[in-house]
Amino acid sequence: MSGSVLIDKLRDALPSDRIATGASEVAALTRDQSWLSPSLADARKQRLSAEGAQLGLQAAVAPRSIDELAAAVSVAALERTPITLRGAGTSNFGLIDPSAGGLLFDLRNLAGDVVAGDGFVRSPASAILGDLERAARSHGAEVPILTTTYATATVGGWIAGGHVGLGSSTNGAVWDGIVRAATLMTVEESPRLLKLSAKAAEPLFHTFGVAGILVEVELATPRQRSWVEVVGSFPSFDHASAFTTEISRDARFVHRVVAAQEAAASQGLRVLADIIGTGASVLAILDDEQFDDAHQIATRHGGRLVRWQPWALEEPSRPSIAALVYGHRMYWVKRMYPDAAFLHIYPDPHDPDHDLRALKQRFGDALLIENKYIRSPWMVRALGFDGAETLPATVAAIRADPGIGALIAHCDEAGIAYQNPHTHSIEENGLFGDVSRIVALKAETDPFNLIHRGRLASARTRA
Ligand SMILES: Cc1cc2nc3c(=O)[nH]c(=O)nc-3n(C[C@H](O)[C@H](O)[C@H](O)COP(=O)(O)OP(=O)(O)OC[C@H]3O[C@@H](n4cnc5c(N)ncnc54)[C@H](O)[C@@H]3O)c2cc1C
Structure with a gap:
Protein backbone atom coordinates (compact mmCIF):
# COMPACT_ATOMS: atom_id res chain seq x y z
CA MET A 1 0.00 0.00 0.00
CA SER A 2 1.19 3.52 -0.64
CA GLY A 3 2.85 5.33 2.24
CA SER A 4 0.33 8.14 2.24
CA VAL A 5 -2.69 5.78 2.55
CA LEU A 6 -1.00 4.00 5.48
CA ILE A 7 -0.23 7.31 7.18
CA ASP A 8 -3.81 8.51 6.63
CA LYS A 9 -5.14 5.35 8.30
CA LEU A 10 -2.78 5.83 11.23
CA ARG A 11 -3.86 9.45 11.57
CA ASP A 12 -7.49 8.30 11.69
CA ALA A 13 -6.61 5.84 14.46
CA LEU A 14 -4.23 7.86 16.67
CA PRO A 15 -3.65 11.42 17.91
CA SER A 16 -1.43 13.05 15.30
CA ASP A 17 1.46 13.77 17.68
CA ARG A 18 2.01 10.00 18.06
CA ILE A 19 3.08 9.70 14.42
CA ALA A 20 6.41 10.91 13.02
CA THR A 21 7.10 10.99 9.30
CA GLY A 22 9.93 13.54 9.09
CA ALA A 23 13.09 11.93 7.69
CA SER A 24 15.43 13.14 10.43
CA GLU A 25 13.00 12.30 13.25
CA VAL A 26 12.40 8.77 11.94
CA ALA A 27 16.08 8.23 11.15
CA ALA A 28 17.11 9.25 14.69
CA LEU A 29 14.85 6.52 16.09
CA THR A 30 16.79 3.81 14.22
CA ARG A 31 20.04 4.68 16.01
CA ASP A 32 21.30 2.49 18.83
CA GLN A 33 24.71 1.39 20.11
CA SER A 34 25.54 -0.93 17.22
CA TRP A 35 28.49 1.29 16.26
CA LEU A 36 30.32 -0.86 18.84
CA SER A 37 30.41 -3.62 16.20
CA PRO A 38 32.68 -2.67 13.28
CA SER A 39 30.83 -5.03 10.92
CA LEU A 40 27.36 -3.75 11.91
CA ALA A 41 28.59 -0.16 11.62
CA ASP A 42 29.82 -0.87 8.06
CA ALA A 43 26.61 -2.64 7.10
CA ARG A 44 24.54 0.30 8.36
CA LYS A 45 26.67 2.79 6.46
CA GLN A 46 26.08 0.83 3.25
CA ARG A 47 22.33 0.63 3.87
CA LEU A 48 22.12 4.35 4.61
CA SER A 49 23.82 5.22 1.33
CA ALA A 50 21.69 2.73 -0.64
CA GLU A 51 18.29 3.32 1.04
CA GLY A 52 18.46 6.80 2.56
CA ALA A 53 18.27 7.96 6.17
CA GLN A 54 14.91 6.31 6.97
CA LEU A 55 16.09 2.84 5.91
CA GLY A 56 12.81 2.22 4.10
CA LEU A 57 10.56 3.19 7.03
CA GLN A 58 7.35 5.04 6.21
CA ALA A 59 6.78 6.39 9.71
CA ALA A 60 7.41 5.95 13.42
CA VAL A 61 4.56 5.50 15.89
CA ALA A 62 4.80 6.22 19.63
CA PRO A 63 1.64 4.95 21.37
CA ARG A 64 1.01 6.10 24.93
CA SER A 65 -1.53 3.50 26.02
CA ILE A 66 -2.55 -0.09 25.34
CA ASP A 67 -5.54 1.20 23.35
CA GLU A 68 -3.33 3.39 21.18
CA LEU A 69 -0.91 0.51 20.66
CA ALA A 70 -3.79 -1.78 19.67
CA ALA A 71 -5.09 0.82 17.21
CA ALA A 72 -1.68 1.16 15.53
CA VAL A 73 -1.10 -2.61 15.49
CA SER A 74 -4.51 -3.14 13.93
CA VAL A 75 -3.68 -0.76 11.05
CA ALA A 76 -0.33 -2.49 10.49
CA ALA A 77 -1.93 -5.96 10.53
CA LEU A 78 -4.78 -4.99 8.19
CA GLU A 79 -2.29 -3.49 5.74
CA ARG A 80 0.29 -6.30 6.26
CA THR A 81 2.88 -3.63 7.04
CA PRO A 82 6.22 -4.79 8.53
CA ILE A 83 6.98 -3.57 12.07
CA THR A 84 10.23 -2.79 13.88
CA LEU A 85 10.05 -2.50 17.68
CA ARG A 86 12.28 -0.29 19.79
CA GLY A 87 12.68 0.56 23.46
CA ALA A 88 15.42 2.93 24.63
CA GLY A 89 17.79 1.97 21.79
CA THR A 90 20.70 0.96 24.04
CA SER A 91 21.28 -2.41 22.39
CA ASN A 92 24.30 -3.09 20.24
CA PHE A 93 23.44 -6.02 17.94
CA GLY A 94 21.66 -4.14 15.14
CA LEU A 95 18.37 -4.94 16.85
CA ILE A 96 16.39 -1.85 15.92
CA ASP A 97 17.49 -1.81 12.28
CA PRO A 98 14.31 -1.97 10.23
CA SER A 99 14.73 -5.08 8.08
CA ALA A 100 11.71 -4.65 5.79
CA GLY A 101 10.61 -1.00 5.92
CA GLY A 102 7.09 -0.27 7.15
CA LEU A 103 6.58 1.17 10.63
CA LEU A 104 8.82 1.63 13.62
CA PHE A 105 7.03 1.31 16.97
CA ASP A 106 8.66 3.41 19.68
CA LEU A 107 7.57 1.62 22.86
CA ARG A 108 9.03 3.97 25.48
CA ASN A 109 5.84 5.79 26.36
CA LEU A 110 3.28 3.14 27.34
CA ALA A 111 1.56 4.50 30.43
CA GLY A 112 1.37 2.54 33.68
CA ASP A 113 2.81 2.32 37.17
CA VAL A 114 5.72 0.33 38.52
CA VAL A 115 4.24 -1.78 41.33
CA ALA A 116 6.31 -3.76 43.82
CA GLY A 117 4.97 -6.37 46.23
CA ASP A 118 6.24 -9.37 48.15
CA GLY A 119 8.75 -11.07 45.87
CA PHE A 120 7.79 -9.29 42.66
CA VAL A 121 7.87 -6.03 40.73
CA ARG A 122 5.45 -5.42 37.86
CA SER A 123 5.51 -2.64 35.28
CA PRO A 124 4.67 -1.67 31.73
CA ALA A 125 7.33 -2.93 29.30
CA SER A 126 8.28 0.71 28.71
CA ALA A 127 9.47 1.26 32.31
CA ILE A 128 13.16 1.94 32.93
CA LEU A 129 14.88 -0.95 34.74
CA GLY A 130 16.38 1.39 37.32
CA ASP A 131 12.84 2.42 38.29
CA LEU A 132 11.95 -1.25 38.89
CA GLU A 133 15.01 -1.55 41.14
CA ARG A 134 13.94 1.58 43.04
CA ALA A 135 10.41 0.21 43.55
CA ALA A 136 11.72 -3.22 44.63
CA ARG A 137 14.11 -1.58 47.12
CA SER A 138 11.24 0.25 48.76
CA HIS A 139 9.94 -3.28 49.58
CA GLY A 140 13.29 -4.55 50.90
CA ALA A 141 13.94 -6.44 47.66
CA GLU A 142 15.86 -5.90 44.43
CA VAL A 143 15.83 -6.76 40.74
CA PRO A 144 17.78 -10.04 40.32
CA ILE A 145 19.61 -8.95 37.16
CA LEU A 146 20.27 -5.38 36.06
CA THR A 147 21.66 -4.68 32.62
CA THR A 148 24.43 -2.13 33.11
CA THR A 149 22.30 0.21 30.99
CA TYR A 150 19.70 0.16 33.80
CA ALA A 151 19.55 3.96 34.01
CA THR A 152 18.08 4.24 30.51
CA ALA A 153 17.07 0.78 29.17
CA THR A 154 13.44 -0.37 29.26
CA VAL A 155 12.51 -3.65 30.92
CA GLY A 156 10.83 -4.82 27.69
CA GLY A 157 13.97 -4.00 25.70
CA TRP A 158 16.13 -5.88 28.19
CA ILE A 159 13.96 -9.00 28.17
CA ALA A 160 13.73 -9.00 24.38
CA GLY A 161 17.22 -7.72 23.62
CA GLY A 162 19.44 -8.44 26.62
CA HIS A 163 19.97 -11.53 28.75
CA VAL A 164 22.47 -10.97 31.59
CA GLY A 165 23.90 -8.16 33.72
CA LEU A 166 24.67 -7.20 37.31
CA GLY A 167 23.45 -10.15 39.40
CA SER A 168 24.06 -12.85 36.78
CA SER A 169 27.02 -14.17 38.76
CA THR A 170 24.46 -15.23 41.38
CA ASN A 171 21.04 -15.33 39.70
CA GLY A 172 21.83 -16.50 36.18
CA ALA A 173 20.31 -15.14 32.99
CA VAL A 174 16.87 -13.99 31.84
CA TRP A 175 15.74 -17.64 31.42
CA ASP A 176 16.51 -18.61 35.04
CA GLY A 177 13.31 -17.72 36.90
CA ILE A 178 13.87 -13.96 36.61
CA VAL A 179 10.59 -13.25 34.76
CA ARG A 180 7.43 -14.40 36.59
CA ALA A 181 4.95 -13.42 33.88
CA ALA A 182 4.73 -11.35 30.71
CA THR A 183 1.82 -9.88 28.78
CA LEU A 184 1.99 -9.62 25.01
CA MET A 185 -0.06 -7.93 22.37
CA THR A 186 -0.64 -10.01 19.26
CA VAL A 187 -0.18 -8.49 15.81
CA GLU A 188 -3.57 -9.18 14.25
CA GLU A 189 -6.42 -7.13 12.78
CA SER A 190 -8.04 -7.33 16.23
CA PRO A 191 -5.04 -7.43 18.57
CA ARG A 192 -5.35 -9.58 21.72
CA LEU A 193 -3.51 -9.42 25.02
CA LEU A 194 -1.95 -12.73 26.10
CA LYS A 195 -0.71 -13.15 29.66
CA LEU A 196 2.01 -15.78 29.69
CA SER A 197 3.47 -17.67 32.63
CA ALA A 198 7.25 -17.72 33.07
CA LYS A 199 7.65 -20.96 31.12
CA ALA A 200 5.30 -19.97 28.29
CA ALA A 201 7.05 -16.59 27.97
CA GLU A 202 10.51 -18.15 27.51
CA PRO A 203 10.55 -17.85 23.69
CA LEU A 204 10.39 -14.06 24.16
CA PHE A 205 13.65 -13.90 26.07
CA HIS A 206 16.58 -12.52 24.09
CA THR A 207 14.81 -13.26 20.81
CA PHE A 208 14.91 -9.59 19.80
CA GLY A 209 11.16 -8.98 19.88
CA VAL A 210 10.30 -11.41 17.07
CA ALA A 211 7.74 -13.36 19.12
CA GLY A 212 5.41 -10.52 20.10
CA ILE A 213 5.06 -7.04 21.56
CA LEU A 214 5.67 -7.05 25.31
CA VAL A 215 3.32 -4.69 27.12
CA GLU A 216 3.69 -5.72 30.76
CA VAL A 217 6.32 -7.62 32.70
CA GLU A 218 6.55 -9.10 36.18
CA LEU A 219 9.99 -9.89 37.61
CA ALA A 220 10.82 -12.00 40.67
CA THR A 221 12.65 -10.00 43.34
CA PRO A 222 15.05 -11.59 45.86
CA ARG A 223 15.82 -9.87 49.17
CA GLN A 224 17.80 -6.67 49.01
CA ARG A 225 21.53 -6.77 49.77
CA SER A 226 23.92 -4.09 50.78
CA ASN A 420 27.61 -13.79 18.10
CA PRO A 421 26.67 -10.14 18.78
CA HIS A 422 27.33 -9.11 15.18
CA THR A 423 24.13 -10.57 13.81
CA HIS A 424 20.46 -10.18 14.68
CA SER A 425 19.58 -13.55 13.18
CA ILE A 426 18.08 -15.77 15.90
CA GLU A 427 19.33 -18.92 14.21
CA GLU A 428 22.90 -17.57 14.04
CA ASN A 429 23.00 -16.27 17.61
CA GLY A 430 24.56 -19.39 19.12
CA LEU A 431 22.11 -19.94 22.00
CA PHE A 432 19.10 -21.32 20.15
CA GLY A 433 19.86 -24.76 18.73
CA ASP A 434 16.15 -25.54 18.61
CA VAL A 435 13.94 -22.61 17.57
CA SER A 436 10.68 -24.58 17.40
CA ARG A 437 9.11 -22.94 20.50
CA ILE A 438 10.02 -19.48 19.22
CA VAL A 439 8.52 -20.29 15.81
CA ALA A 440 5.34 -21.67 17.44
CA LEU A 441 4.81 -18.61 19.68
CA LYS A 442 5.46 -16.23 16.79
CA ALA A 443 2.94 -18.11 14.62
CA GLU A 444 0.33 -17.42 17.30
CA THR A 445 1.25 -13.83 18.18
CA ASP A 446 2.39 -12.56 14.77
CA PRO A 447 0.73 -14.80 12.17
CA PHE A 448 1.61 -12.52 9.22
CA ASN A 449 5.29 -12.41 10.25
CA LEU A 450 5.27 -8.63 10.42
CA ILE A 451 7.56 -8.01 13.42
CA HIS A 452 11.26 -7.88 12.50
CA ARG A 453 10.67 -9.85 9.31
CA GLY A 454 13.70 -11.97 8.37
CA ARG A 455 15.22 -12.08 11.83
CA LEU A 456 13.72 -15.53 12.51
CA ALA A 457 14.42 -17.31 9.23
CA SER A 458 12.19 -20.27 10.11
CA ALA A 459 9.13 -18.10 10.90
CA ARG A 460 5.83 -19.11 9.29
CA THR A 461 3.83 -16.50 7.36
CA ARG A 462 0.05 -16.72 6.96
CA ALA A 463 -1.19 -15.23 3.68
C1 LIG B 1 27.24 -0.06 27.04
C2 LIG B 1 26.24 -1.16 26.95
C3 LIG B 1 26.06 -2.01 28.03
C4 LIG B 1 25.16 -3.06 27.96
N1 LIG B 1 25.05 -3.90 29.02
C5 LIG B 1 24.23 -4.95 28.95
C6 LIG B 1 24.14 -5.87 30.04
O1 LIG B 1 24.78 -5.71 31.07
N2 LIG B 1 23.29 -6.91 29.90
C7 LIG B 1 22.53 -7.10 28.78
O2 LIG B 1 21.77 -8.06 28.73
N3 LIG B 1 22.58 -6.23 27.75
C8 LIG B 1 23.41 -5.18 27.81
N4 LIG B 1 23.47 -4.29 26.77
C9 LIG B 1 22.54 -4.39 25.66
C10 LIG B 1 21.28 -3.48 25.91
O3 LIG B 1 21.54 -2.31 26.61
C11 LIG B 1 20.26 -4.17 26.72
O4 LIG B 1 19.89 -5.30 26.06
C12 LIG B 1 19.06 -3.27 27.02
O5 LIG B 1 18.39 -3.78 28.09
C13 LIG B 1 18.14 -3.01 25.85
O6 LIG B 1 17.03 -2.24 26.28
P1 LIG B 1 16.45 -1.05 25.40
O7 LIG B 1 15.23 -0.51 26.07
O8 LIG B 1 17.48 -0.07 25.07
O9 LIG B 1 15.99 -1.85 24.09
P2 LIG B 1 16.28 -1.56 22.54
O10 LIG B 1 17.72 -1.45 22.29
O11 LIG B 1 15.44 -0.42 22.09
O12 LIG B 1 15.70 -2.88 21.92
C14 LIG B 1 16.31 -4.11 22.17
C15 LIG B 1 15.49 -5.21 21.51
O13 LIG B 1 14.27 -5.36 22.21
C16 LIG B 1 13.15 -5.24 21.31
N5 LIG B 1 12.10 -4.58 22.07
C17 LIG B 1 12.16 -3.37 22.69
N6 LIG B 1 11.01 -3.15 23.35
C18 LIG B 1 10.22 -4.24 23.14
C19 LIG B 1 8.91 -4.61 23.57
N7 LIG B 1 8.17 -3.83 24.35
N8 LIG B 1 8.42 -5.80 23.15
C20 LIG B 1 9.16 -6.63 22.37
N9 LIG B 1 10.39 -6.32 21.94
C21 LIG B 1 10.91 -5.15 22.33
C22 LIG B 1 13.66 -4.45 20.14
O14 LIG B 1 12.96 -4.78 18.97
C23 LIG B 1 15.11 -4.93 20.06
O15 LIG B 1 15.16 -6.13 19.33
C24 LIG B 1 24.38 -3.25 26.79
C25 LIG B 1 24.54 -2.39 25.71
C26 LIG B 1 25.47 -1.35 25.78
C27 LIG B 1 25.63 -0.44 24.61
Missing part, protein backbone atom coordinates in the same frame (compact mmCIF):
# COMPACT_ATOMS: atom_id res chain seq x y z
CA TRP A 227 26.30 -4.06 47.81
CA VAL A 228 29.82 -2.70 47.87
CA GLU A 229 31.87 -1.91 44.77
CA VAL A 230 35.30 -3.50 45.01
CA VAL A 231 38.57 -3.21 43.09
CA GLY A 232 41.12 -6.02 43.29
CA SER A 233 44.77 -5.88 42.29
CA PHE A 234 46.68 -9.06 41.46
CA PRO A 235 50.20 -9.79 40.24
CA SER A 236 48.97 -11.54 37.07
CA PHE A 237 45.84 -12.51 35.18
CA ASP A 238 46.27 -16.11 36.35
CA HIS A 239 46.08 -14.93 39.98
CA ALA A 240 43.08 -12.67 39.33
CA SER A 241 41.38 -15.41 37.35
CA ALA A 242 41.94 -18.07 40.03
CA PHE A 243 40.37 -15.77 42.65
CA THR A 244 37.42 -15.09 40.35
CA THR A 245 36.89 -18.79 39.67
CA GLU A 246 36.95 -19.69 43.36
CA ILE A 247 34.57 -16.99 44.55
CA SER A 248 32.23 -17.56 41.60
CA ARG A 249 31.98 -21.31 42.10
CA ASP A 250 31.55 -21.12 45.88
CA ALA A 251 27.76 -20.96 46.31
CA ARG A 252 28.12 -19.31 49.75
CA PHE A 253 29.12 -16.09 48.01
CA VAL A 254 26.58 -13.78 46.44
CA HIS A 255 27.77 -11.07 44.09
CA ARG A 256 26.48 -8.86 41.33
CA VAL A 257 29.67 -9.24 39.34
CA VAL A 258 33.21 -10.56 39.71
CA ALA A 259 35.32 -10.05 36.59
CA ALA A 260 39.06 -10.58 36.18
CA GLN A 261 40.82 -8.33 33.66
CA GLU A 262 44.21 -8.83 32.05
CA ALA A 263 46.98 -6.41 33.01
CA ALA A 264 46.98 -4.87 29.51
CA ALA A 265 43.24 -4.22 29.74
CA SER A 266 43.49 -2.98 33.32
CA GLN A 267 45.69 -0.14 32.11
CA GLY A 268 42.57 1.25 30.44
CA LEU A 269 40.92 1.67 33.86
CA ARG A 270 42.63 4.99 34.45
CA VAL A 271 40.35 6.07 37.27
CA LEU A 272 41.44 2.97 39.26
CA ALA A 273 45.16 3.22 38.41
CA ASP A 274 46.23 4.02 41.99
CA ILE A 275 44.74 0.75 43.24
CA ILE A 276 45.55 -1.51 40.31
CA GLY A 277 49.10 -0.40 39.55
CA THR A 278 50.63 -2.32 36.65
CA GLY A 279 49.15 -5.75 37.35
CA ALA A 280 45.88 -7.50 36.57
CA SER A 281 42.63 -6.50 38.23
CA VAL A 282 39.28 -7.74 39.42
CA LEU A 283 36.17 -5.56 39.27
CA ALA A 284 33.46 -6.73 41.63
CA ILE A 285 30.24 -5.82 43.38
CA LEU A 286 30.01 -7.92 46.54
CA ASP A 287 27.62 -8.33 49.44
CA ASP A 288 29.32 -6.05 51.96
CA GLU A 289 28.85 -8.66 54.70
CA GLN A 290 31.09 -11.03 52.72
CA PHE A 291 33.85 -8.54 51.91
CA ASP A 292 36.24 -9.78 54.62
CA ASP A 293 35.86 -13.44 53.57
CA ALA A 294 36.39 -12.49 49.93
CA HIS A 295 39.44 -10.45 50.87
CA GLN A 296 40.98 -13.47 52.62
CA ILE A 297 40.55 -15.54 49.47
CA ALA A 298 42.09 -12.74 47.38
CA THR A 299 45.09 -12.65 49.71
CA ARG A 300 45.54 -16.39 49.30
CA HIS A 301 45.69 -15.79 45.53
CA GLY A 302 48.38 -13.12 45.94
CA GLY A 303 46.08 -10.11 45.59
CA ARG A 304 44.19 -7.57 47.64
CA LEU A 305 40.70 -6.11 47.53
CA VAL A 306 39.83 -2.47 48.17
CA ARG A 307 36.36 -1.14 48.94
CA TRP A 308 35.72 1.50 46.27
CA GLN A 309 32.28 2.77 47.33
CA PRO A 310 28.83 1.42 48.23
CA TRP A 311 26.87 0.56 45.08
CA ALA A 312 24.00 3.04 44.78
CA LEU A 313 21.19 3.37 42.30
CA GLU A 314 21.32 7.13 42.40
CA GLU A 315 24.32 8.91 40.91
CA PRO A 316 27.32 7.78 43.01
CA SER A 317 30.01 10.25 44.04
CA ARG A 318 32.78 8.40 42.15
CA PRO A 319 32.67 6.59 38.79
CA SER A 320 30.77 3.36 39.41
CA ILE A 321 32.17 -0.15 38.95
CA ALA A 322 28.71 -0.93 37.54
CA ALA A 323 29.63 1.27 34.57
CA LEU A 324 32.86 -0.68 33.88
CA VAL A 325 31.57 -4.27 33.73
CA TYR A 326 29.29 -6.41 31.53
CA GLY A 327 28.29 -4.43 28.44
CA HIS A 328 29.88 -1.24 29.77
CA ARG A 329 33.30 -2.86 29.55
CA MET A 330 33.01 -2.28 25.78
CA TYR A 331 33.26 1.50 26.25
CA TRP A 332 36.61 1.61 28.06
CA VAL A 333 38.11 -1.15 25.90
CA LYS A 334 37.00 0.81 22.80
CA ARG A 335 38.71 3.91 24.21
CA MET A 336 41.96 1.91 24.31
CA TYR A 337 41.41 0.10 21.00
CA PRO A 338 38.81 1.85 18.80
CA ASP A 339 39.07 -0.96 16.23
CA ALA A 340 38.12 -3.70 18.72
CA ALA A 341 35.17 -6.05 18.16
CA PHE A 342 33.61 -8.22 20.86
CA LEU A 343 32.56 -11.86 21.12
CA HIS A 344 30.73 -13.62 23.97
CA ILE A 345 32.81 -16.75 24.54
CA TYR A 346 31.78 -19.64 26.79
CA PRO A 347 34.83 -21.76 27.66
CA ASP A 348 34.26 -25.34 28.79
CA PRO A 349 33.17 -25.03 32.48
CA HIS A 350 35.12 -28.17 33.33
CA ASP A 351 38.44 -26.51 32.40
CA PRO A 352 37.90 -22.85 31.42
CA ASP A 353 41.55 -21.91 31.83
CA HIS A 354 42.50 -24.34 29.08
CA ASP A 355 40.29 -22.59 26.50
CA LEU A 356 41.32 -19.10 27.64
CA ARG A 357 45.03 -19.96 27.54
CA ALA A 358 44.65 -21.53 24.08
CA LEU A 359 42.94 -18.36 22.83
CA LYS A 360 45.71 -16.16 24.23
CA GLN A 361 48.36 -18.40 22.69
CA ARG A 362 46.69 -18.12 19.30
CA PHE A 363 45.95 -14.36 19.31
CA GLY A 364 48.41 -12.90 21.84
CA ASP A 365 48.08 -9.17 22.51
CA ALA A 366 45.48 -8.77 19.76
CA LEU A 367 42.96 -10.41 22.10
CA LEU A 368 41.86 -9.03 25.47
CA ILE A 369 40.00 -11.51 27.63
CA GLU A 370 38.23 -11.32 30.94
CA ASN A 371 37.19 -14.15 33.25
CA LYS A 372 33.80 -14.06 34.87
CA TYR A 373 31.03 -16.55 35.56
CA ILE A 374 27.27 -16.67 35.50
CA ARG A 375 25.18 -19.19 37.45
CA SER A 376 22.75 -19.94 34.64
CA PRO A 377 21.34 -23.48 34.49
CA TRP A 378 19.45 -22.55 31.29
CA MET A 379 22.57 -21.39 29.45
CA VAL A 380 24.60 -24.34 30.73
CA ARG A 381 22.00 -26.65 29.15
CA ALA A 382 21.63 -24.58 25.97
CA LEU A 383 25.37 -24.70 25.39
CA GLY A 384 25.59 -28.45 26.07
CA PHE A 385 27.61 -28.24 29.31
CA ASP A 386 25.29 -30.44 31.38
CA GLY A 387 26.61 -31.14 34.86
CA ALA A 388 28.27 -27.74 35.33
CA GLU A 389 26.86 -25.33 37.91
CA THR A 390 28.52 -22.12 36.80
CA LEU A 391 29.19 -20.99 33.26
CA PRO A 392 32.41 -19.15 32.41
CA ALA A 393 31.31 -16.14 30.35
CA THR A 394 34.09 -14.15 28.74
CA VAL A 395 33.54 -11.14 26.54
CA ALA A 396 36.65 -11.20 24.37
CA ALA A 397 37.83 -8.08 22.54
CA ILE A 398 39.77 -8.64 19.32
CA ARG A 399 41.72 -6.02 17.34
CA ALA A 400 40.99 -5.39 13.64
CA ASP A 401 44.09 -7.41 12.78
CA PRO A 402 43.32 -10.38 12.78
CA GLY A 403 39.66 -9.36 13.24
CA ILE A 404 36.44 -10.87 14.51
CA GLY A 405 36.16 -13.28 11.56
CA ALA A 406 39.44 -14.94 12.54
CA LEU A 407 38.33 -15.26 16.18
CA ILE A 408 34.99 -16.82 15.21
CA ALA A 409 36.72 -19.20 12.77
CA HIS A 410 39.15 -20.24 15.49
CA CYS A 411 36.33 -20.90 17.99
CA ASP A 412 34.54 -22.98 15.35
CA GLU A 413 37.67 -25.03 14.67
CA ALA A 414 38.53 -25.47 18.35
CA GLY A 415 34.93 -26.29 19.35
CA ILE A 416 34.68 -23.29 21.70
CA ALA A 417 31.09 -22.12 22.28
CA TYR A 418 30.19 -18.48 21.61
CA GLN A 419 27.32 -16.09 21.07
